[in-house]
Amino acid sequence: MAEAPLVEAAGLAVRYGVGADAVTAVAGVDLAIARGEVLGLVGESGCGKSTLGRAILRLVPVHGGRVRFDGTDITDLPERALRPLRPRMQIVFQDPFAALNPRKTVGQAVGDPLHAVLGLDRTMAEMKVAALLARVGLLPEHAERLPHEFSGGQRQRIGIARALALDPDFIVCDEPVSALDVSVRAQVLNLLADIRAERGLAMLFISHDLSVVEHIADRVAVMYLGRIVESGPARDLFAGPRHPYTRALVASVPRIGATDDTAVPIEGDPPSPRSVPAGCRFRSRCPRALPCCAAAEPPLAVDGAGRLLACFNP
Amino acid sequence: MNGGAALPRRFLRNRAAALGSLVLLAVVAVALLADVIAPRDPLRMVARPELWPFTDPRFPLGTDALGRDIMAIIVHGARTAIGIGVLAAAISTTVGIAVGAAAGYFRGWIDDLLMRFTEVLQTIPNLVIVLALVAVVGPDIVYVVLAIGLVSWTSVARMVRGEFLALREREFVLACRAAGMGDLRIMLREILPNALPPVIVYASFLVSAAILFEAALAFLGLSDPSIASWGRLIGEGRQTLRTSWFIAAIPGVAIVLTVLALNLVGDGLNDALNPRLRDQ
Numbered sequence: 367m368a369e370a371p372l373v374e375a376a377g378l379a380v381r382y383g384v385g386a387d388a389v390t391a392v393a394g395v396d397l398a399i400a401r402g403e404v405l406g407l408v409g410e411s412g413c414g415k416s417t418l419g420r421a422i423l424r425l426v427p428v429h430g431g432r433v434r435f436d437g438t439d440i441t442d443l444p445e446r447a448l449r450p451l452r453p454r455m456q457i458v459f460q461d462p463f464a465a466l467n468p469r470k471t472v473g474q475a476v477g478d479p480l481h482a483v484l485g486l487d488r489t490m491a492e493m494k495v496a497a498l499l500a501r502v503g504l505l506p507e508h509a510e511r512l513p514h515e516f517s518g519g520q521r522q523r524i525g526i527a528r529a530l531a532l533d534p535d536f537i538v539c540d541e542p543v544s545a546l547d548v549s550v551r552a553q554v555l556n557l558l559a560d561i562r563a564e565r566g567l568a569m570l571f572i573s574h575d576l577s578v579v580e581h582i583a584d585r586v587a588v589m590y591l592g593r594i595v596e597s598g599p600a601r602d603l604f605a606g607p608r609h610p611y612t613r614a615l616v617a618s619v620p621r622i623g624a625t626d627d628t629a630v631p632i633e634g635d636p637p638s639p640r641s642v643p644a645g646c647r648f649r650s651r652c653p654r655a656l657p658c659c660a661a662a663e664p665p666l667a668v669d670g671a672g673r674l675l676a677c678f679n680p
Numbered sequence: 681m682n683g684g685a686a687l688p689r690r691f692l693r694n695r696a697a698a699l700g701s702l703v704l705l706a707v708v709a710v711a712l713l714a715d716v717i718a719p720r721d722p723l724r725m726v727a728r729p730e731l732w733p734f735t736d737p738r739f740p741l742g743t744d745a746l747g748r749d750i751m752a753i754i755v756h757g758a759r760t761a762i763g764i765g766v767l768a769a770a771i772s773t774t775v776g777i778a779v780g781a782a783a784g785y786f787r788g789w790i791d792d793l794l795m796r797f798t799e800v801l802q803t804i805p806n807l808v809i810v811l812a813l814v815a816v817v818g819p820d821i822v823y824v825v826l827a828i829g830l831v832s833w834t835s836v837a838r839m840v841r842g843e844f845l846a847l848r849e850r851e852f853v854l855a856c857r858a859a860g861m862g863d864l865r866i867m868l869r870e871i872l873p874n875a876l877p878p879v880i881v882y883a884s885f886l887v888s889a890a891i892l893f894e895a896a897l898a899f900l901g902l903s904d905p906s907i908a909s910w911g912r913l914i915g916e917g918r919q920t921l922r923t924s925w926f927i928a929a930i931p932g933v934a935i936v937l938t939v940l941a942l943n944l945v946g947d948g949l950n951d952a953l954n955p956r957l958r959d960q
């Protein structure tokens with residue numbers, strides 16, 4: 367990676383709550399996304415994926431580490447100073463119902479940022495809204511309607527149009543198809559892939575579903591209980607997962623993975639982020655755990671195959 | 681989930697709410713037309729004192745102990761009650777929204793400071809504060825309205841704060857922050873419209889509370905003596921309760937009807953607005 371990454375997180379940590387109730391949802395994450403690159407982020411529900419995506423956009427308070435966007439350290443920027451950068455990094459949410467203000471028309475949802483933030487006049491904003499709606503497969507007259515008149519898939523298209531309105535360089539797609547009917551998932555995924563190719567967008571593409579990430583990601587990072595345990599090029603990682611957790615994930619989707627007889631499916635739920643095991647946090651569910659795994663947390667380091675891996679016994 | 685036309689329909693299907701609205705409309709109409717219905721100064725002596733109702737067609741509701749036309753006092757008192765109720769409720773709603781919105785949206789020390797102040801204010805009985813304020817600044821009607829308005833905002837503030845705390849985390853608000861919109865715009869255009877339904881319901885109770893407040897002040901002789909007031913008439917009617925009980929009873933009925941109507945409307949609004957709020 368010769369060029370400096372567009373998005374960079376180093377030691378990023380996010381805590382919710384205070385005192386005894388505190389939950390460390392993101393516990394020291396390093397990642398980098400180049401211009402035009404799509405990084406897939408996978409992991410079980412509750413492992414901190416959404417929190418990580420929101421922390422990178424400074425939508426939740428960051429408690430440790432740094433976030434850089436296009437060379438600027440935005441970790442401690444006051445909101446006022448951050449505002450000019452904000453349009454360049456957008457987000458598409460998982461829940462298409464919560465993502466839209468029930469009292470605003472589609473035209474307002476997509477168009478308001480255009481004049482409130484970019485200062486476009488009404489006519490220009492309306493024209494741009496019409497073009498954006500057309501691009502995501504909706505009709506110009508949909509601009510007059512309220513969100514409740516649309517299906518989940520259509521709402522997700524509206525959310526995508528809103529994210530595109532400010533011409534971003536980077537979009538966090540937080541499980542954009544997980545809440546949709548299976549029948550419309552592929553359409554929305556293809557739309558995102560097409561738009562990404564047209565615009566050369568960088569993305570953090572979050573999903574708990576590997577087969578979704580496989581479609582669109584250049585690289586994949588696997589998250590477990592607030593930390594990245596493995597990351598590498600999508601094809602390599604799916605063809606030859608190294609971390610026991612990744613192996614179990616890949617083996618559970620046989621269509622993707624090479625048949626891996628040594629992978630043991632993991633069972634049960636991950637421990638609560640309130641009671642993370644000492645040492646390796648995957649230890650309590652790991653089929654390959656060694657005594658040394660309890661002593662120290664394995665660092666995320668480049669292994670022999672050029673993969674980033676956090677495991678003492680891969 | 682905005683179904684514009686469904687709301688009034690759901691509201692009017694509720695019979696109590698429909699009846700309440702009817703009574704309330706009548707009171708408001710009387711208040712607006714007070715000068716037409718009773719064109720002369722209602723506080724002037726016009727006939728012999730303690731004239732019983734339905735005995736003289738010129739004074740259908742009789743006269744009070746000072747020979748003033750009770751009908752005229754009731755009609756102009758409606759204007760006082762509605763005017764004070766609406767203005768005081770507007771003041772407390774505005775202050776409550778401002779305080780609650782700032783506390784819930786910004787959280788942190790702003791929230792601590794504002795809510796500490798709100799709690800302190802809430803522990804002192806409202807009537808005590810209003811009596812103290814009016815005792816200091818005098819019983820002018822403007823101060824009476826201000827005093828009532830400025831003690832009743834605390835519940836609105838707590839309600840609005842709760843709504844803002846919940847709504848500020850919603851994805852559509854995060855999307856606006858991610859776009860770089862200003863805080864004021866997000867508060868007013870995105871969050872407030874969604875936080876308003878319970879406040880509107882509560883405002884109807886604030887109006888009736890303010891009406892009762894003014895009546896209490898007037899009953900104690902602490903409201904503006906130059907303005908016709910139901911509460912004052914009740915207070916004055918006390919002296920002749922044994923001989924001419926109607927002097928106190930007629931304004932009493934007016935207050936009860938108006939307050940009851942307002943509460944029925946509030947309940948109806950609550951029922952009409954709430955199912956949607958909860959299922960969002």
Ligand SMILES: Nc1ncnc2c1ncn2[C@@H]1O[C@H](COP(=O)(O)OP(=O)(O)O)[C@@H](O)[C@H]1O
Pocket residue numbers: 382383389390391409410411412413414415416417418639
């Ligand atoms: N607003 C919040 N307040 C407290 N805890 C939260 C909040 N949001 C998420 N969490 C907790 O943080 C952890 C990570 O959540 P999240 O980032 O949503 O995970 P994911 O997106 O991977 O499902 C979970 O344990 C969740 O319960």
Ligand SMILES: [Mg+2]
Pocket residue numbers: 412415416417460540541
């Ligand atoms: Mg999530």
